[in-house]
Amino acid sequence: MTSPAQERLLHAAHTLFSGRSIHRVSIDDIVREAGSTKATLYRHYRSKDDLLLAVMRWESQAWLHGFQDNVARLEPHPARQLLVVVDALAGGWARPGFRGCVLTRLVLEQADPDHPAGQVLEDHQRRVREYLAVLARRAGRPEPDRLAAELHLVLEGAALLAGVGRDREAFSRARAIAGQLLGDPVYGEKADGA
Structure with missing residues (x-):
C-alpha cells in the first residue's frame, strides 16, 4: 500500500526518469513535479x-498487469493466448515516442553493474518468462519453459529494436519469428496487418 503522497512521488519520478536520464533528474525536480516537499520524499524514500x-x-x-490485460483482451480463450503475445506487446509499445523498455533503460544508465536496479530488472524478466510459460502450459505446448524463454528473447529483441533502434518493422518480424516458434505459419503471416 502506498499513500497518496507516495503515489505522486512515484508518478513524478517515473515521468521524469522515463523522459530524461536519471542523472539529469534531481530531487528538486521530482518534488516540484509531484507538488511535494523534500521532507515528504525523504520520509518515504531514504535516497534517490x-x-x-x-x-x-x-x-x-x-x-x-497491462501486458496480461492486453493478452486477455486480444484473445479471451486461455489456450490460444500464447498466439497474441507479440500483438499485446506491440499494442503497448509500438507508438510514437516509444524509447524501449523503461526498466532496461534505467538499468543501463547505472555505471555500477552491481546496482540493485539490475536485480529489479532480473526479477521483472523472470516474471515475464513465468507468465509466458503459464500461457504455453495452457496451450499444451511441450517444453513450456524453453518456449517461454525463446519467446521472451523475441519480445525483448523487438522492444529494443523498436525503441532504441527506431525500427518500425521490429514487431512484424517478431511476429513472424514467434509464428515459427509456435509452428503456426498463419500467425506469422498476419504480421503485416497486426
Missing part, C-alpha cells in the same frame, strides 16, 4: 536510489 528502485518495481507491476 531508493526512489528509483520503488519506481522500477511500480513500473514492473504496472507493465506486467
Whole structure:
C-alpha cells in the first residue's frame, strides 16, 4: 500500500526518469513535479536510489498487469493466448515516442553493474518468462519453459529494436519469428496487418 503522497512521488519520478536520464533528474525536480516537499520524499524514500528502485518495481507491476490485460483482451480463450503475445506487446509499445523498455533503460544508465536496479530488472524478466510459460502450459505446448524463454528473447529483441533502434518493422518480424516458434505459419503471416 502506498499513500497518496507516495503515489505522486512515484508518478513524478517515473515521468521524469522515463523522459530524461536519471542523472539529469534531481530531487528538486521530482518534488516540484509531484507538488511535494523534500521532507515528504525523504520520509518515504531514504535516497534517490531508493526512489528509483520503488519506481522500477511500480513500473514492473504496472507493465506486467497491462501486458496480461492486453493478452486477455486480444484473445479471451486461455489456450490460444500464447498466439497474441507479440500483438499485446506491440499494442503497448509500438507508438510514437516509444524509447524501449523503461526498466532496461534505467538499468543501463547505472555505471555500477552491481546496482540493485539490475536485480529489479532480473526479477521483472523472470516474471515475464513465468507468465509466458503459464500461457504455453495452457496451450499444451511441450517444453513450456524453453518456449517461454525463446519467446521472451523475441519480445525483448523487438522492444529494443523498436525503441532504441527506431525500427518500425521490429514487431512484424517478431511476429513472424514467434509464428515459427509456435509452428503456426498463419500467425506469422498476419504480421503485416497486426
